[in-house]
Amino acid sequence: MHALIASPFLTDYLVLKPDDQRAVKIGSARFEELLAASARTDSACPQWLVDAAHQRWGIDITGRSLADAVKVREPSPHGYGRASYELNLGCNYDCPHCYLGVKEFEGLEWSDRERLLHTIRDAGVLWVQLTGGEPTIDKLFPQVYTVAWDLGMMVTISTNGSRLHAGPILDLLTARRPYRITVSVYGASAEVYDAVTARRGSHKAFTTGITAAHEHGLPLHFNLVITERNEHELAEMKAFAEDLGVSYNVYSNISPTIYGGAETLPSQSPEFLRARRPFTGCGAGHTHFHVDPHGKASICKVGRDAQFSLVDHGLDALRQLAGVADSLMGRTGGCSGCALSGTCWTCRPLAKLYQAAKAPLERYCQHGGR
Secondary structure, three states, X not given: OOOEEEEEEOOEEEEEOOOOOOEEEEOHHHHHHHHXXXXXXXXXXXXXXXXXXXXXXXXXXXXXXXXHHEEEOOOOOOOOOEEEEEOOOOOOOOOOOOOOOXXXXXXXXXXXXXXXXXXXXXXXXXXEEXXXXXXXXXXXXXXXXXXXXXXXXEEEXXXXXXXXXXXXXXXXXXXXXXXXXXXXXXXXXXXXXXXXXXXXXXXHHHHHHHHHHHHOOOOEEEEEEOOOOOHHHHHHHHHHHHHHOXXXXXXXXXXXXXXXXXXXXXXXXXXXXXOOOOOOOOOXXXXXXXXXXXXXXXXXXXXXXXXXXXXXHHHHHHHHHHHHHHHHOOOOOOOOOOOOHHHXXXXXXXXXXXXXXXXXXXXXXXXXXX
16 A cells, blocks of 8 residues: 555645645656656655655655655546545435435435546545535445545545444554545534434444544544524533544534425524634636436536536546636526625625525625614
């Protein structure tokens, strides 16, 4: 297994360690040197790379062949650097605030998933997020994770943490260490946590999983999800993360479902409804994309209006995403007549879901109070 990855990333060339946030930026000449040498099994790691690996990560690749120590990624003519892959929409929790709405366990068969992962790699994707639903309950999660990692992608797992202690998963993640495991946290006490997830015993599974992952030094990050049922435990949730030395973000704005459903919105804690940061644009459809459980690509998890099958059409399916992104980011209706539309800072695909859900204006509009 490779210790390092050398890859183009948008306009840069990077050397990375799969489970580390630090990188070494190299020029195109040194990348071309690595790319040419990687084709020869007898090529040793150049001394400049040996020195950089020791200085940046404290690892010793002296004497190892380049082909063994470093996964050198082929350049891609496509401009993508990141992607998210939704393995399924199923989950072992039944949280009423979940933006996915209907929980379905449907997904591609292995041959299609394997082809899909190669297509994502060939698009130039260096960072890939495996998500769901709950990805770790997917029967093909181990195969998906292994192939994504072996192809030289920096893998993030978005999970509720309930399966991290399972032997096969823990063994896999300690052998092929992920870039990050992002865990949603739903409460501090068993009573509240189980109420939010609507699953008795979910808090025990969560704490067991987190304990196992932490003891094995896996790179954890917490998303503290605040709803009307757990808002009073925010301080304890923060303390739990801080005691473990785990970084965290607080998420308190509840979104409609991906179908524009309003059933999630009653979970919103009015006290923790926060003004959204101004939307100033993003690379959705241009530098990153999303893939659903059926292999259909869209510009992001929210903007699913137009989808294109990567399974049926391969890389050609991605060629239309940039145009779709540009059209979706324009005025998509629902705010006609607004005198402030020229200075609108709202992500249009997200606003469209709120409008479909008939949500109060203050839930999504930066101008809602004016």
